[in-house]
Amino acid sequence: MTIMQRGANVELTREIPSLAHVVLGIDWNSGGETIIDQNLVFAAILCDDTGRARSGDDFVFFNQLADPNLSVHQLESVMGPDREQIDVDLHAVPDSVSRIVTVLYLNEGTARRRSLGQLRRCVLRVVNGADNVELVRSEDLAGTFNAETAATLGEVYRYRGGWKFKVIGQGHTTGIRGVAAEYGIPL
Template sequence: MAISLQKGQRISLSKEAPGLSKIICGLGWDVIKPAGGGFFSNFGNKAGQEYDLDASVICLSDNGKLTDNQNIIYFGNLSHPSGAIVHQGDNLTGAGDGDDEIIIIDLARIPSSITKLVFVVNIYDCQARKQDFSKIENAFVRLVNVANNQELARFNLSGQDYQGMTGMILAEVYRHNDEWKMAAIGNGVSVNGLGELVKSYI
């Protein structure tokens, strides 16, 4: 049974799934529907706009720093040079149930120079559209063992106040004493795009 994580909680993936090699990181969210529901409810209503959320992975060295732009996996760079991290592509609306964006990670192929993977989400063109995470609900990040399709851990972010936040640091998967661990973060940040979010790791 998958572990339901609370903000700040950490677990050992290696202990939960001995021999774990390959995982899927699934991220999902819904946009709160505007009140009313009539034919014209989406017109002139900021809450009726489509939100384009982008999931990314920032790969950090053992000093917690980003050393190369190739270590940012996002819609503009879908695969790490090592082949260890592959983003399955951009979902422009978050429509539908289940995972909205999927990232496949081969832990065994991650270079030794990378010790931490930071999973983040930001709202594309957030300033021009005047959008933030206060209109996002049912956001989650989950890890699945590819070998048996078993969900290992899930972190639900709903019920927290993200007014004014345009980016979010969801979770970290990191290497510690030859074990892979996961930490549930859930910190909102006010940034204009992925570029600004990444600056804090340079």
């Protein structure tokens, strides 16, 4: 297992040429904050070369469990220590998609006056979908958050005919609305 710092990246398909799909898993610990647990949303955004979603269909979350091509979808049954997981079929991702960004955000409503800064642990993992072996994981990102209500955690992206993974760990104080504006997702 390799622990990656924010900004670090790794060439997934150069290391494992036969890699066909990956599972992106998130684990967090909110201490006793059950409202945070109940309102955290793990999502994926399929982006084109400009870094923006092509349409609202490119936002995979609890209300839209897969993209139209079924190349990216949330898993109903989580494997391993993760709270939630998103499966990416690398061969099925449309050519017009150059990156798949993962985000974590607090759903609005009862989670108001809460922030990701209250998390005690937040780790993103990349698992080989074929054998459930962990390839890499992010450093614990919880300590980097303060008043943020959303965060871009990491991304899987095309690179020289293959796929790489990068840890981002960038918080957003404007919640899902700010993330949607940044990536062109209509809400």
